[in-house]
Amino acid sequence: xxxxxxxxxxxxxxxxxxxxxxxxxxxxxxxxxxxxxxxxxxxxxxxxxxxxxxxxxxxxxxxxxxxxxxxxxxxxxxxxxxxxxxxxxxxxxxxxxxxxxxxxxxxxxxxxxxxxxxxxxxxxxxxxxxxxxxxxxxxxxxxxxxxxxxxxxxxxxxxxxxxxxxxxxxxxxxxxxxxxxxxxxxxxxxxxxxxxxxxxxxxxxxxxxxxxxxxxxxxxxxxxxxxxxxxxxxxxxxxxxxxxxxxxxxxxxxxxxxxxxxxxxxxxxxxxxxxxxxxxxxxxxxxxxxxxxxxxxxxxxx
Amino acid sequence: xxxxxxxxxxxxxxxxxxxxxxxxxxxxxxxxxxxxxxxxxxxxxxxxxxxxxxxxxxxxxxxxxxxxxxxxxxxxxxxxxxxxxxxxxxxxxxxxxxxxxxxxxxxxxxxxxxxxxxxxxxxxxxxxxxxxxxxxxxxxxxxxxxxxxxxxxxxxxxxxxxxxxxxxxxxxxxxxxxxxxxxxxxxxxxxxxxxxxxxxxxxxxxxxxxxxxxxxxxxxxxxxxxxxxxxxxxxxxxxxxxxxxxxxxxxxxxxxxxxxxxxxxxxxxxxxxxxxxxxxxxxxxxxxxxx
Numbered sequence: 001x002x003x004x005x006x007x008x009x010x011x012x013x014x015x016x017x018x019x020x021x022x023x024x025x026x027x028x029x030x031x032x033x034x035x036x037x038x039x040x041x042x043x044x045x046x047x048x049x050x051x052x053x054x055x056x057x058x059x060x061x062x063x064x065x066x067x068x069x070x071x072x073x074x075x076x077x078x079x080x081x082x083x084x085x086x087x088x089x090x091x092x093x094x095x096x097x098x099x100x101x102x103x104x105x106x107x108x109x110x111x112x113x114x115x116x117x118x119x120x121x122x123x124x125x126x127x128x129x130x131x132x133x134x135x136x137x138x139x140x141x142x143x144x145x146x147x148x149x150x151x152x153x154x155x156x157x158x159x160x161x162x163x164x165x166x167x168x169x170x171x172x173x174x175x176x177x178x179x180x181x182x183x184x185x186x187x188x189x190x191x192x193x194x195x196x197x198x199x200x201x202x203x204x205x206x207x208x209x210x211x212x213x214x215x216x217x218x219x220x221x222x223x224x225x226x227x228x229x230x231x232x233x234x235x236x237x238x239x240x241x242x243x244x245x246x247x248x249x250x251x252x253x254x255x256x257x258x259x260x261x262x263x264x265x266x267x268x269x270x271x272x273x274x275x276x277x278x279x280x281x282x283x284x285x286x287x288x289x290x291x292x293x294x295x296x297x298x299x300x301x302x
Numbered sequence: 303x304x305x306x307x308x309x310x311x312x313x314x315x316x317x318x319x320x321x322x323x324x325x326x327x328x329x330x331x332x333x334x335x336x337x338x339x340x341x342x343x344x345x346x347x348x349x350x351x352x353x354x355x356x357x358x359x360x361x362x363x364x365x366x367x368x369x370x371x372x373x374x375x376x377x378x379x380x381x382x383x384x385x386x387x388x389x390x391x392x393x394x395x396x397x398x399x400x401x402x403x404x405x406x407x408x409x410x411x412x413x414x415x416x417x418x419x420x421x422x423x424x425x426x427x428x429x430x431x432x433x434x435x436x437x438x439x440x441x442x443x444x445x446x447x448x449x450x451x452x453x454x455x456x457x458x459x460x461x462x463x464x465x466x467x468x469x470x471x472x473x474x475x476x477x478x479x480x481x482x483x484x485x486x487x488x489x490x491x492x493x494x495x496x497x498x499x500x501x502x503x504x505x506x507x508x509x510x511x512x513x514x515x516x517x518x519x520x521x522x523x524x525x526x527x528x529x530x531x532x533x534x535x536x537x538x539x540x541x542x543x544x545x546x547x548x549x550x551x552x553x554x555x556x557x558x559x560x561x562x563x564x565x566x567x568x569x570x571x572x573x574x575x576x577x578x579x580x581x582x583x584x585x586x587x588x589x590x591x592x593x
């Protein structure tokens with residue numbers, strides 16, 4: 001790595017060293033990502049199946065056309081949007097509220113802040129199995145609790161109703177993800193200047209006006225970031241659904257990632273699964289574009 | 303802090319209200335966890351009792367013995383749990399170490415050296431974070447089975463790296479950026495190589511940032527389920543999340559095993575996160591604000 005040649009300009013040398021340092025990461029990341037992405041795109045134009053020794057037949061855009069004509073695809077998209085919108089929306093509102101609460105430093109706020117780390121650190125699969133057990137129809141803690149509080153008079157098989165099942169999956173997701181948003185926002189709140197709000201208070205703004213017109217705009221970038229990270233994550237939710245409902249009842253909790261999983265690994269339709277996963281990629285890339293526009297400002301670094 | 307603003311009127315009542323809210327949030331956090339732990343120290347018979355026993359009459363660590371020192375009478379998933387714990391540890395630790403080592407080189411270059419493709423690489427990093435796992439899994443599966451690395455920790459380490467590395471580079475770049483340039487300028491003038499500067503100046507003073515990065519990468523790898531589910535079907539490489547999902551058999555559910563396995567799987571990440579909590583918050587801020 002020594003700069004032994006004086007014939008190279010500083011600029012050229014920097015190029016060389018920079019690329020050399022980045023190369024290992026570049027090789028690992030794009031070596032693993034690039035080929036599969038192109039391969040997925042390629043497969044999506046074929047009638048291809050898993051395992052069977054049948055030759056793949058080129059069918060052009062048929063997989064995509066089939067999908068876009070399929071009612072199931074659109075219902076699944078709707079369901080995924082519902083999941084994303086409701087869970088991220090509630091997580092944001094609750095996360096903001098908890099961040100605010102911590103910021104006012106009530107008794108026990110330090111303990112609360114530490115406690116928030118626990119649901120965030122619990123592995124997603126553990127979170128899912130824990131709630132699945134809580135929702136259990138015959139022995140679940142939810143039924144027992146509601147019964148003892150007198151809110152229900154007999155045990156309810158929660159997960160056999162598609163809508164309820166979906167909302168309960170969302171509840172489990174909220175438990176896991178609200179802390180993430182709350183921790184980010186409370187860290188952002190701690191850095192805000194107090195002076196502006198004080199000035200607004202002197203001018204006669206009430207607490208709500210101060211929150212809405214002074215604090216929220218200052219939090220805007222932190223909120224946007226949390227929002228976009230969570231939206232992209234929620235849009236491709238898989239793990240938690242796999243353990244709580246396995247897509248059931250009656251496909252009631254099948255989201256777009258889950259549908260791709262079923263198409264590919266349960267039905268063995270690799271071509272169709274590839275087309276589906278490519279559509280997901282396109283949608284997430286659209287979200288990514290928004291993400292980059294928000295986060296990446298040229299000249300941010302160096 | 304800013305409590306001096308018109309909150310003077312009913313401070314008592316307000317304080318009481320806030321305290322109530324704190325308790326409410328704490329209950330929401332701890333109730334499910336408490337039930338998870340209680341279920342893990344109950345007997346199966348007691349768990350299947352209606353009405354429910356909130357506090358087990360005969361708390362027992364029997365379930366833990368079953369999983370950690372399995373006998374012949376335990377369920378299949380419980381028998382192999384120990385091995386999956388080891389697999390998870392191997393995979394997560396390898397991914398963390400490689401990400402830190404390889405990632406710190408790239409992060410340093412991106413922050414400190416002006417070179418071609420610098421910005422394109424940065425954008426590429428964010429873009430890889432957006433790629434859904436599902437669009438990689440089919441070709442990777444075919445590839446892995448062709449070169450016979452399915453059911454090995456290697457296939458998991460490789461795939462996890464392509465997600466953890468961009469994340470680690472991004473985080474470390476954010477931390478390296480906060481180091482004052484003057485420190486290296488003197489060394490550069492003295493003719494130190496970039497590598498020496500990185501390892502002797504930058505790395506030693508960014509230990510907090512490295513701890514934070516290591517934590518996030520470790521948790522990410524420990525948590526991963528989808529690839530592990532598709533790529534591993536034998537105990538040779540199966541990880542803890544897959545093992546836990548398997549407690550739910552087609553016909554029977556080994557509830558106590560599932561809950562005990564859940565507690566055991568949650569202990570490493572939760573303990574690490576609590577021990578290093580200030581690094582978590584700084585990492586979240588850096589990682590979040592920067593991506």
